[in-house]
Amino acid sequence: MNPKQQTVKLNDGHFIPVLGFGTYAPREVPKTKAAEATKIAIDAGFRHIDSASMYQNEEEVGLAIRSKIAEGIVKRDDIFYTTKLWCTFHRPELVQFCLEQSLKKLQLPYVDLYLIHFPMSLKAMEKCKDAGLTKSIGVSNFNRRQLEKILNKPGLKYKPVCNQVECHPYLNQAKLLDFCKSKDIVLVAYSALGSHREKQWVDQKSPILLDDPVLGSMAKKYKRTPALIALRYQLQRGVVVLAKSFTEKRIKENIQVFEFQLTSEDMKVLDGLNKNIRYVSGCIFKDHPEFPFSDEY
Structure with missing residues (x-):
């Protein structure tokens, strides 16, 4: 099946x-790389950018688009x-x-999804959807309590279609995923392959996910x-996943x-890798009253 046809209804x-294809890169990577990599991704079959x-x-x-x-x-x-x-x-x-x-930078008439990057106001986002500038609105880095606050807001016009959060075998977000599914909100995973490139955001002492021996032996199998x-x-957990790479070989591989x-037995083994390790700690926001990562999920 062509990958571009595998979708989830919001x-x-x-x-x-x-x-999805993630385009974030550390500051030292030239911006032109984003154009090259996006073209390669589209040629390879990626349709979610x-x-x-x-x-x-x-x-x-x-x-590139x-x-x-x-x-x-x-x-x-x-x-x-x-x-x-x-x-x-x-x-x-x-x-x-x-x-x-x-939109001016992109030179496109609309975006498909507009997210709040960190927990704050939604009302003005609804106006963007009404104006036709975005087809859908969602949130990023929201915990359960913050999602509930939005869902219980009097006069809520559009509930968020998704919550984009860090999610990988070392931080599988099982409880947040169950909560989002129960509210018909799609969980979108960023840093799905772990992350060590961005020193500003990532604790360099954390273990490298892709070096995990369980992932290694499963890769061989x-x-x-x-x-x-x-x-x-x-994908098998019902999560929309962003794969980020600027290397042609890896983009095509992904x-x-x-x-x-994966067999259900192997899925259970991978569930067992959860260590609640967060690569993107967001520590620069830790004193903000809406800092999302202090709650359990």
Whole structure:
């Protein structure tokens, strides 16, 4: 099956491809890499592209998408594009302005999904959906309590379609996943392959996920890479997963996640790897009253 056809229905009726291409890169990586990698990803079959104003690469990513549209490889409707509202734009009057800035950089008429990057206001996001600038709205890095606060808000017009959080075998988010499923909110996994590249955000002493011996032996058993095992694990749990790589070989490899299936026994073994290790600790926000990672989930 063509990977671009594997989608999950969101609670507002739109569909999100289950495998996404993450475009974030550390500062030292030239921005042009984002354009090259996005083109490779689209050629390889990725149709879900995840970016954010904070990544400072939307001009390059937009250029890559538009060049593939111009080549006739895809139409705008084939691409599911996500951007995010950064913390400095949470004042209601800046929410739509931030999205309009992203659209200007992308040179696209709309985005498919607009997320709050860290927990704050939703009201102004609803106006962006009403204005047709985004098809869906969602959240990122919200814990259960913060999600409940939104869902119980009087006059809530659109409930978030997804919650994008760090999620991988060392932090499998089982309780948050169950809660999101019960509320018809899709869990989207970032840092799905672990993360060590960004020193500003990541504790360099944390273990390297893809070096885990369990993932290694499973990779041998299925004749795949440890990364593919980690990605496949998420898909079989009903999680939409973002695979991030700027290496052509790995981008093409990651799309093979649809070519095999893990047994239920192996899924249980992978469940057992959970250590509640968070690579992206968000410690720069830890004194904020809405800091999301102090709760259990």
